[in-house]
Amino acid sequence: MISIKGLSKVFRTKHQEVRAVDDLSLQIKKGEIYGVIGYSGAGKSTFIRLLNRLEDPTDGKVTIDDQELTSLNKGKLREARQEIGMIFQHFNLLWSRTVHDNIAFPLEIAGVPKSERTKRVNELIDLVGLSGRGNSYPSQLSGGQKQRVGIARALANKPKVLLCDEATSALDPETTDSILDLLVDINEKLGLTIVLITHEMHVIRKICHQVAVMEQGKIVEQGDVLDVFLYPKEQVTKKFVDQVMGDPEREHSLQLIKDTYKTGEILRLHFVGESTNQALISEISRKFVLDVNILHGKITQTQKGAYGTMFVQFLGDKEEITRAIEYIQSTSVEVEVSPDD
Structure with missing residues (x-):
């Protein structure tokens, strides 16, 4: 489903060169929930922005569903992005629009007729558990409800892939669990491939099938989540496992x-x-x-x-x-x- 080969991103200034993502290669299967975990500065946020070319790579290729995104021109890229949804840590909602209109926004941009937009938005409001809140504004919602709006908006164009950039980091533990349960439900109902980055092993443990551990722009360990829990090889992975198992020594x-x-x-x-x-x-x-x-x-x-x-x-x-x-x-x-x- 997603093939990443030799992906690199170098940020250059007058005085230094920062290699945020360094020769990264991954294969992600269709319908998988794939977690990428790393501490702050590991390069994971840059990595996920490279997947839909919010950042252009310095080197490497990203192929999603047999289409190489890294070779597309701007017009083709806009079309391809309609099949890639993205949710963010801080929701990125339009504060002057209602829940209904926030979810409808990408459909408006895509030129979907109003009657069809309304039907799709109502379906998504029900899917994410916000029935009755369509006319509310973001300021009237809790953090978890705002993220549900963000998820519904990301699903508006029926994407094949959902990218989650620290989607639960701004939420309390109980709300985090409810959002993770929603992502699992969406994955199972829609067969959606989800790529999720986080610094919390609890998130990986709860919903991911596979995990990759990033450090200094590189993948240092990857595999089935249960195998990584059982046999962590790298020191950074052991620290993450200890977050959940409570064995700091x-x-x-x-x-x-x-x-x-x-x-x-x-x-x-x-x-x-x-x-x-x-x-x-x-x-x-x-x-x-x-x-x-x-x-x-x-x-x-x-x-x-x-x-x-x-x-x-x-x-x-x-x-x-x-x-x-x-x-x-x-x-x-x-x-x-x-x-x-």
């Missing part, structure tokens, strides 16, 4: 807990998908002569399934502990044993 957690609980064996268990429903601790207690203490645990949900970690302490005979560990390793639960002193 990820690299040292086992040793830190072992220093606190000096007896027995400390394990970190990784539960994925169906294994999160296993009554593993009960099984261990029944099968082996051990005392089992649960020290810490958390389970979180991604689009591809659940993922959880749990720290446990096994107290008992060393051979019995070894047998218990071997039993866990025979299941779908992954086990990490504390390092030796």
Whole structure:
């Protein structure tokens, strides 16, 4: 659906050169919700503006649905942009227009007849959950309602791709979740391909199928969201995963807990998908002569399934502990044993 090859953007001034996006390549499938995450200055906002040529690339190609946007002239680009919707962090609504007229604006520009515009706008108002608010002005709406108007406006021309530039960053957590639920609903109902940039791993965890991690203009890690949660390779990715899992000392957690609980064996268990429903601790207690203490645990949900970690302490005979560990390793639960002193 979306093919990005060797994409670069260099900003030049008299005194310096800033490479905001650096030789970036990605493939995004039709109907996917693809997340791009990075800290401030990583280049993600420039990247998403390159996708619809709000910024022209220094190098590289962007192809959407077999049409290479980077080679289009201004006239053809205007036509192509009608199939690419975009929503923004700060809504970018027309404050002197009602909800209805804000949503209708891109249809007016496209020359859609008034009767057809009205029908389409009413459909979109219902779709985004704003029934009865068509005559309201942006100043009369909450932040979440304003973003719903922005989403409806982005969908007006029935785009194939929806680009989201930090679409929930200005919203409180509860409103953020409601907007994310709406995006999932739109993705499923319309089969829309969504590219979403954010600095919040919660957003990636909740709705994305695939994720790419940006740092200094480059993609440093990418893959299935659940795989990235399970096996983050880069330090920046580990920090993002820790936002959700609440393990800020990820690299040292086992040793830190072992220093606190000096007896027995400390394990970190990784539960994925169906294994999160296993009554593993009960099984261990029944099968082996051990005392089992649960020290810490958390389970979180991604689009591809659940993922959880749990720290446990096994107290008992060393051979019995070894047998218990071997039993866990025979299941779908992954086990990490504390390092030796």
